[in-house]
Amino acid sequence: MSDPTADEVRRLRAEEKLSVRQIRARTGLGRNRVHELLRGVPPPEWTRRPNAKDGLRAEAVELRGQGWSRAVLEGGLRVSSQGSVQRSRRGGAAEREALSCLASQSAVV
Incomplete structure (x- = not known):
């Protein structure tokens, strides 16, 4: 039997x-x-x-699937903590280039 309440x-x-x-x-x-x-409801x-x-979120998931590093995404999508920004600044030339590419894409959109 089920509880009527x-x-x-x-x-x-x-x-x-209805809300709770x-x-x-x-x-x-x-x-x-x-x-x-x-x-369960x-x-x-x-x-x-x-x-x-x-x-x-959807954009970040797609870019991670394409092989973008987390540090580049955090810096480029501006969703990072200060530590992540510092890590992305220390990244290699490829990451800096990807970051600038991402920044220019978001500026166009």
Whole structure:
């Protein structure tokens, strides 16, 4: 037998696309209990927080597949920590050339 409360919580999430906060308000359940009942149920897309670098991920994966080094990508895509920038500056001539090529491509786009 299934738990009617669990069924209702899952229905609210899947069909009505409610957030955990909205489900808690409707059912009176606690946060931990709602999360427990929703384990394995994906959240609605609208509840995802945007990430400033979401658009860069696909580009970085593609360039890594082409053999670009991580240091060059971090420097060229401007997603690095200070340490990565210093590493890319110490890189070889090929990496510096690739970095300048990447910078010129991003300037055109």
